[in-house]
Amino acid sequence: MSQRVNGVIARGKGAPVEVATIVVPDPGPGEAVVKIQACGVCHTDLHYREGGINDDFPFLLGHEAAGIVESVGAGVTDVAPGDFVVLNWRAVCGNCRACRRGKPWYCFSTHNATQKMTLEDGTELSPALGIGAFVEKTLVHAGQCTKLDPRARPAAVGLLGCGVMAGIGAAINTGGVTRGDSVAVIGCGGVGDGAVVGAALAGATTIIAIDTDDRKLEWARGFGATHTINARGTDVVEAVRALTDGNGADVVVEAVGRPETYKQAFYARDLAGTVVLVGVPTPEMTIELPLLDVFGRGGALKSSWYGDCLPTRDFPMLTELYLQGRLDLDAFVSEEIRLDQVEDAFAKMHTGGVLRSVVLF
Structure with a gap:
């Protein structure tokens, strides 16, 4: 009934x-x-x-x-x-x-x-x-x-x-973050902070949180960010490079879903680095990049659906980390x-x- x-x-x-x-x-x-x-x-x-x-x-x-x-x-x-x-x-x-x-x-x-x-x-x-x-x-x-x-x-x-899994998975599953990596996360809401957490769990040593809201940047520090950048009035690409020996980050997670922040992610990564788009754009958004830059920088440009998670694999593992006090x-x-x-x-x-x-x- x-x-x-x-x-x-x-x-x-x-x-x-x-x-x-x-x-x-x-x-x-x-x-x-x-x-x-x-x-x-x-x-x-x-x-x-x-x-x-x-x-x-x-x-x-x-x-x-x-x-x-x-x-x-x-x-x-x-x-x-x-x-x-x-x-x-x-x-x-x-x-x-x-x-x-x-x-x-x-x-x-x-x-x-x-x-x-x-x-x-x-x-x-x-x-x-x-x-x-x-x-x-x-x-x-x-x-x-x-x-x-x-x-x-x-x-x-x-x-x-949804959100936390999308962020953790964007870093670990899609971005392939591993020990010693440098990671930049653009947008520090629930998904972005999930990516910060994922990078920390994977052993990244440099985790750069980027947002325009100082409150969100402080939250990101609590989740494991080692550095923060307030993008309001700051050249994000140059700031990321300055924190990564002039190279750019190994993995950049874009958790906003806007053309301007995606371009920041593209140029803030190291040569042959990885960009992960997990922020959700709206249908009318478009982006233009010099094709030579896409070719010349190598690496990978990826989108992340639900953090490329497999719920039967990832949910129990993350829940166990939560119960152990590690997440x-x-x-x-x-x-x-x-x-x-x-x-x-x-x-x-x-x-x-x-x-x-x-x-x-």
Whole structure:
């Protein structure tokens, strides 16, 4: 029997979000219903609300979530009712050309629930990133549930569901940061600070955090940055070179997603260094670079989808580091809020006053 629960929806482009009654069907084959305990407020949710992803309104927002599996459909064997899980938006299929080539983090046919959650009048909802977790209970594909140690704090490890994982993975998985490397991170919000953390975990010895907000730079130092650059009024490229013996960084992570910061990343890397774009640009953005510079500098220009993570591999490992006290996920949680405060959390994103607001249920 379907259930009626409270959730946050975006009805139209730019309209304030609202709490509405959501109808959640019983799980079908391969699906699971998860009782949400905590869900982070991510910039991607704001992009959905503002029509920056697509126009499939109304959206059921939220995707950085942890909770308890309540029920599962036929054929589900990897999780069971009562399991503590973090939700992910790249439930790999195992059969597409990327999966068959041993690169499932590039899966081109990721799984989502087949059934739709709806409003009470039957209007179908588009769940953000195939999850939709600003809601008391949500319906997902069982492959989107990664079982974790239940001792972990939901508000903290739930952030592995998107932003923090994207940043850590951008440094380690995509950028290939290793011991002794120099790393520069442009943009020190939740994703950028995740990249700082990832660089520190991988053994980078020089970690340069770059932003225009001194508060964010201070946060980055707390996550392991060895140097900071306030880009307001500073030549970022020259400043990075000055901190790397005139060479540029081995890896530069661009966590903003703008042409001007991408160019900074391109020229702030060492010859044959790596640029990783993990910041999400908007559709109208373009970039122009001298092709000779692209050729002459060598190295690699990469984009990072979800930190090129494999949830079944990366979530448990990072959760174990968290439980050991070696990864401070709690430091990413700026505030804990109610479901009806999501719109206020979006407003705080514009002021830069929070790393993550987290909805608790």
